[in-house]
Amino acid sequence: MIYLDNAATTFPKPNEVTDALTAYMTSCGASPGRGGYDSSIRSAEMLFECQEEIARLLSIPSPERIVFTKNATEALNAAIFGTVDAGDEIIISSMEHNAVMRAAHECSRRGVYVKIAHGSPTGKIAPESIKNLITDKTKLICLIHSSNVCGTINDIYSVQKIATESNTLALFDLSQSAGIIPIDASGLDMVAFSGHKGLMGPMGTGCLYIREGIDPSPLLFGGTGSYSESARMPLIYPDRFHAGTVNAPGIAALCEGVRFVLREGVFEKEKEITSYMYDALSDISGVTVPGERERTNAISVICPHHDCVHIAEELNISQVCVRAGLHCAPMAHRTIGTIQSGTIRFSAGFFTEKPDVDFALSALKKIIGK
Amino acid sequence: MLATVASVSSANRLRLALLKQDVPSRVIQTPSSLTKEGCGYSIRFPDEYKPFVKKTAASLNINIRSFFREETNNSQTTYFKE
Structure with missing residues (x-):
């Protein structure tokens, strides 16, 4: 998983x-x-x-x-x-x-x-x-x-x-x-x-x-x-x-x-893995990543023409756990312009390794046909 | 000697501060005969450290309600307010 x-x-x-x-x-x-x-x-x-x-x-x-x-x-x-x-x-x-x-x-x-x-x-x-x-x-x-x-x-x-x-x-x-x-x-x-x-x-x-x-x-x-x-x-x-x-x-x-x-000095590791995932997600054509590069570990993405909940379900089949929807923050979604679609949120942690991110993003690419 | 304080967290703060200064002490529940407000905690320490305990508590802004000297005779402990 x-x-x-x-x-x-x-x-x-x-x-x-x-x-x-x-x-x-x-x-x-x-x-x-x-x-x-x-x-x-x-x-x-x-x-x-x-x-x-x-x-x-x-x-x-x-x-x-x-x-x-x-x-x-x-x-x-x-x-x-x-x-x-x-x-x-x-x-x-x-x-x-x-x-x-x-x-x-x-x-x-x-x-x-x-x-x-x-x-x-x-x-x-x-x-x-x-x-x-x-x-x-x-x-x-x-x-x-x-x-x-x-x-x-x-x-x-x-x-x-x-x-x-x-x-x-x-x-x-x-x-x-x-x-x-x-x-x-x-x-x-x-x-x-x-x-x-x-x-x-x-x-x-x-x-x-x-x-x-x-x-x-x-x-x-x-x-x-x-x-x-x-x-x-x-x-x-x-x-x-x-x-x-x-x-x-x-x-x-x-x-x-x-x-x-x-x-353990977790701050550096958290920053490194989040930046790695942010850059990799931003590089997928057709995927939008709202927000700034300098951030904490929440990375929401939108894949136009794809339902975010459906993508999360498909990722789950590939044993990748992410959260889709409004994340209990509807006004935040209105603010960043994602209230209609919701987003798929990827959030790494201290124990997440780069191969984990690579696997998850590879699964995402397959689902959206990239 | 006992120094009575309001809560277990105050007692722990005081005990750890004393420990850092090599003052032997222990947190105990305040004997019910000594507490007017119920369920208090105290620090028990050797009598000679009283001025030191008083000073440390003041530096931590911990209110010591009272000091009691303890005397035990025939398993009966009597407390004398200082």
Whole structure:
């Protein structure tokens, strides 16, 4: 099998990740912060270690303000619904995934005014286009760092600067960039990301980082193992956002995934294999590749006169795994002009080798008759 | 001696910072007789390190609720607030 759907979730995972998951389930098993016995304390320690490793990777100054969620969607929802209220304005971009788009739609139903900054045909959001939408009612700017459709990378640092100068908060979706390209989140307000994509962890893991000085309301309310006599959620992090038992086995495995990313220097390899695939796809006559060459690992293609889902089905017969359709980002497809056709998305990962790409593209050429 | 803190994550942060400075310590669940807000965690460490623990916690912005000296007689532990 040639797995080229790493933008959905990375596969395979490093051995250390699966080993850590198994070890937690078979040897530790305790709930962190819920007891005083050794394995519960060790479990809490492991959560802390994972926060520290993520902080190291993303240059986050306060590891304790990294909270674990079940995925990036939950992290984004927690940040959005915890920040904006009726009467506020939120600015999102036209390249957002439905994790933000649908949350913003729900916000508008609750009386929040939603503004959309439109991207270029390559999927790039100009920071100025966001700046032009800011008013004194703008509470939050939400921007995807890298498109899950075409991999285009946005300038989050300039947008953060604009937000800070406008006394507005910024939230960045790093789902397609964390662990894929270098990121310095030290000056960012809030970032959300998956644990199971570039960070190589298992599905069921995600994170939200909230810098000191910002305090969104929690999305969930419940037991945290701290301040138990109070009916209110604790103010301390990460407890404030850790209502209920966390996915400790998943976080133990995620910790090893992050260590793998830190140790193996994955950025160069990711860039090399993606550029190789981008160039090879661009060379196939009759195939269009929207977006810019400088990108993260998502490469969408259109093959005129061929249904993208049909091509993905045919590739599946050749044991090549790719994703076809709108990739849960319809406005992104409108932005790059592919809403009618959808696209076939090829996304390589750290473990993808050039012969894998050659095989997949050879199969594609046969299907489209090139 | 016990230093009581709000959560297990604060306790772990403090313990690891102390460990890096070769201060022996251990995270334990705070005895229920000492916690007014339930389910707290504490750091247990030798009494002589109290000023050091206090300083390290302050540098990490960790709020130590109280320090308790422990005395055990006939398997009965008594805690004295410092």
